[in-house]
Amino acid sequence: MQFSSSxxxxxxxxxxxxxxxxxxxxxRLVLHLLKQDSKxxxxxxxxxxxxxxxxxxxxxxxxxxxxxICSICSNSIRKQEVICVVESIRDVIAIESTQQFNxxxxxxxxxxxxxxxxxxDQLTIDALIARxxxxxxxxxxxxxxxxxQGDTTIYYIQKKLELSSIRITTIxxxxxxxxxxxxxxxxxxxxxxxxxxxxxxxxxxx
Amino acid sequence: MQFSSSxxxxxxxxxxxxxxxxxxxxxRLVLHLLKQDSKxxxxxxxxxxxxxxxxxxxxxxxxxxxxxICSICSNSIRKQEVICVVESIRDVIAIESTQQFNxxxxxxxxxxxxxxxxxxDQLTIDALIARxxxxxxxxxxxxxxxxxQGDTTIYYIQKKLELSSIRITTIxxxxxxxxxxxxxxxxxxxxxxxxxxxxxxxxxxx
Numbered sequence: 298m299q300f301s302s303s304x305x306x307x308x309x310x311x312x313x314x315x316x317x318x319x320x321x322x323x324x325r326l327v328l329h330l331l332k333q334d335s336k337x338x339x340x341x342x343x344x345x346x347x348x349x350x351x352x353x354x355x356x357x358x359x360x361x362x363x364x365x366i367c368s369i370c371s372n373s374i375r376k377q378e379v380i381c382v383v384e385s386i387r388d389v390i391a392i393e394s395t396q397q398f399n400x401x402x403x404x405x406x407x408x409x410x411x412x413x414x415x416x417x418d419q420l421t422i423d424a425l426i427a428r429x430x431x432x433x434x435x436x437x438x439x440x441x442x443x444x445x446q447g448d449t450t451i452y453y454i455q456k457k458l459e460l461s462s463i464r465i466t467t468i469x470x471x472x473x474x475x476x477x478x479x480x481x482x483x484x485x486x487x488x489x490x491x492x493x494x495x496x497x498x499x500x501x502x503x
Numbered sequence: 504m505q506f507s508s509s510x511x512x513x514x515x516x517x518x519x520x521x522x523x524x525x526x527x528x529x530x531r532l533v534l535h536l537l538k539q540d541s542k543x544x545x546x547x548x549x550x551x552x553x554x555x556x557x558x559x560x561x562x563x564x565x566x567x568x569x570x571x572i573c574s575i576c577s578n579s580i581r582k583q584e585v586i587c588v589v590e591s592i593r594d595v596i597a598i599e600s601t602q603q604f605n606x607x608x609x610x611x612x613x614x615x616x617x618x619x620x621x622x623x624d625q626l627t628i629d630a631l632i633a634r635x636x637x638x639x640x641x642x643x644x645x646x647x648x649x650x651x652q653g654d655t656t657i658y659y660i661q662k663k664l665e666l667s668s669i670r671i672t673t674i675x676x677x678x679x680x681x682x683x684x685x686x687x688x689x690x691x692x693x694x695x696x697x698x699x700x701x702x703x704x705x706x707x708x709x
Contacts, residue, residue: 298596298599298600299596299599299600300567300596301561301566301567301568301573301574301575301595301599302558302566302567302568302569302573302574303569304553304554304557304558304567304569305554305558305567307550307553307554308550308551308554311546311547311550311551314547315532315535315536316531316532316535317528317531318532322523324593324596325522325523325593326521326522326524327551327554328591328592328593329521329522330521330551330554330555331554331555331558331567333555335555335556338551338552338555338556339552339555339556340517341517341520341551342548342549342551342552342555343548343552344513344514344517345514345517345533345536345544345547345548345551346544346545346548346549347510347513348510348511348513348514348533348536348537349536349537349539349541349544349545349548350541350544350545351510352508352510352511352537355507360507360508361506361507361508361510361511361537362507362508363508363509363510367507367508368507368508369507385534386534387530387531387534389507390504390505390506390530393504393505393507394504394505
């Protein structure tokens, strides 16, 4: 791509560094910003810079926060004794969107994956263990992606905890609502048969 | 979407204002930036703000420029007597990428489209007329999108120019290279028949 302005070129190159954004899309975004009011673009740029420099991570659950403790951990209405263990901030947002969970979170920052060079030390597992030992935790819910790495991580943490007094659960795996049995993979179908629910439970849980 | 940090939320909202970027993509981009070095994000933000506040438009052709006159208009190697009339900056970049054009441009900023409320006054047509009258223009090449609005604009400008000494052309319309006759619309096929080329021309022009 040939540009007649280095200012434009630099801006396009910066946008093209973002994941999933190629040169053409970057150009479209930059030309859009060029049409906007100078003040608005200034605001865009300022908000991004401020976000990166001022954002903090909750000391307790490692979620993004505006202070030392995030708004979920400091919310006394939420059940602080229930911890939902997730991989990333994105998962917290997904679960919060369901408005069905009223406990707290713990963000691992990934899952154990030796092939990618990620071991337990790179994750916040030790902090989770320490947190559980310190606090009066009643239940730990694992909400990790259902794959080998997720299962390994659950197994590892469960072994490390060795606390029989705490209820340890994982989110249900099965056929997605609206999905079709015919197209489900064998693993999912097999698990959903193993973990079948009494119909009265199913009806009330809807 | 529920966010535990207003800094994060603001950044996501700013990204989601961009065309073709929804909330989920915006979140993905913001979380990507969050993982980057603070200096790099600062640079991203600075380049965008600088682009918007410092970019200028060429006084002669209305292309984006770093100075009063763009790098194409100030390039003495290019044929300053040939003007390629295009709709937008994006078209300039597309034509420049072919490396087949060695003249200058004139960016209209759109095409005449009464349905969208765009008349000749909103475009840089008067500036083009004035430029052609002032300069020793030899040829005007219209490279507008082949549709009714583009054709109307060509007709309007051509009438306004009333200068028989200047060669006025438009880029060829026909079946795209690699396209199939079977799937071409009638208008395109009819025009490409009308404007058929002698085979020796075709072979040498490749």
